[in-house]
Amino acid sequence: MTEVPFEKYDGAGNDFVVVDSEADPVEDRAAFARIHCDREAGVENAAGARHGADGVLFLSLDEGADPAEVTMTLVQPDGSIAEMCGNGARCVAAWAADRSGLSTFDIDTPAGTRRAVVDSDEIAVEMGEPTFAPQNVPLAGDDPLIDATLDELADTPAVGHRVTVVNTGVPHAVVFVNDVDAVDIDAVAPPIRHAAAFPEGANVTFASVSADRAGALDAAPDGDGFRQRTFERGVEGETRACGTGAVAVAAAAKRLGRLPDGAADSEWITVSPPGGDLGVAVPDDEPARLRGPAEKRFDGQLSVPEDDRIAGVTGEAALGADRLNEDPGSER
Numbered sequence: 001m002t003e004v005p006f007e008k009y010d011g012a013g014n015d016f017v018v019v020d021s022e023a024d025p026v027e028d029r030a031a032f033a034r035i036h037c038d039r040e041a042g043v044e045n046a047a048g049a050r051h052g053a054d055g056v057l058f059l060s061l062d063e064g065a066d067p068a069e070v071t072m073t074l075v076q077p078d079g080s081i082a083e084m085c086g087n088g089a090r091c092v093a094a095w096a097a098d099r100s101g102l103s104t105f106d107i108d109t110p111a112g113t114r115r116a117v118v119d120s121d122e123i124a125v126e127m128g129e130p131t132f133a134p135q136n137v138p139l140a141g142d143d144p145l146i147d148a149t150l151d152e153l154a155d156t157p158a159v160g161h162r163v164t165v166v167n168t169g170v171p172h173a174v175v176f177v178n179d180v181d182a183v184d185i186d187a188v189a190p191p192i193r194h195a196a197a198f199p200e201g202a203n204v205t206f207a208s209v210s211a212d213r214a215g216a217l218d219a220a221p222d223g224d225g226f227r228q229r230t231f232e233r234g235v236e237g238e239t240r241a242c243g244t245g246a247v248a249v250a251a252a253a254k255r256l257g258r259l260p261d262g263a264a265d266s267e268w269i270t271v272s273p274p275g276g277d278l279g280v281a282v283p284d285d286e287p288a289r290l291r292g293p294a295e296k297r298f299d300g301q302l303s304v305p306e307d308d309r310i311a312g313v314t315g316e317a318a319l320g321a322d323r324l325n326e327d328p329g330s331e332r
């Protein structure tokens, strides 16, 4: 059985297995991700405790570039590749800083190059300009969905929810509700995630204004922030944090004129998914920015599938083995 070293990082509870793709190439990345990713129990630490893995980050670092460059490919639990991942990018910067001692990185992603800066335990990443343009989301129709009801959702638990659809590196359907904790996300999100309006699918992000998160980050405004919950495409379930989702909440709120007092006048807005607090800035006509914690938790070795069957997969790897023969996320 072949094994590769991995490191486990998380950004505000969004969990990633990190593999150095130059030192330890994995041929079938989709199969590797399917085997080892599980939201609650994907990978094991040295003490035998299992921890979540929302995807595998295959990374290669070029320290000679100025600034240093990292090529990032996020392969998700269904085997699909995500164009961008905000918390993943922050974990990438933490990983690169841990290796190199440097603090500024250009991260090459399928969505473009994103600058990340590490400042002690907080990492900020440039996220590109959020876009509502139908061709960029992408949407099936010609009109943006700014405060829309998805007609095809009639007779589902999602009926009646209004969505604002924005691409923040990946597509998000943002739904503002009174209380995110009251949402039955596993019932409400899938019909939206798979709606015909989204030819490549969409992440579904719920948000509510939250007075108790005011000033949760040091430099956050003395006003209300948002609580956030996201059902992620590719994970096909809720994660503990989603960075592109946090940016989508702020961008959608700004577009709808729903920014709470304080946040509207401030550069940084606090968005709080279940895993921690994130800071988001959405200036006019400029790239959005995302900041928050990201750090290494542990490392170890993971088995590499040796063919397209389950051969060579043992121990923790067997957890995801039942998904190995499914179609690799092609329908997004």
Ligand SMILES: N[C@@H](CCC[C@H](N)C(=O)O)C(=O)O
Pocket (backbone or CB within 6 Å): 014, 076, 081, 082, 083, 084, 085, 086, 087, 088, 170, 171, 203, 232, 233, 234, 235, 239, 241, 242, 243, 244, 245
């Ligand atoms: N967790 C991520 C988003 C990852 C991509 C997403 N699941 C997709 O397929 O669009 C984040 O922090 O942004």
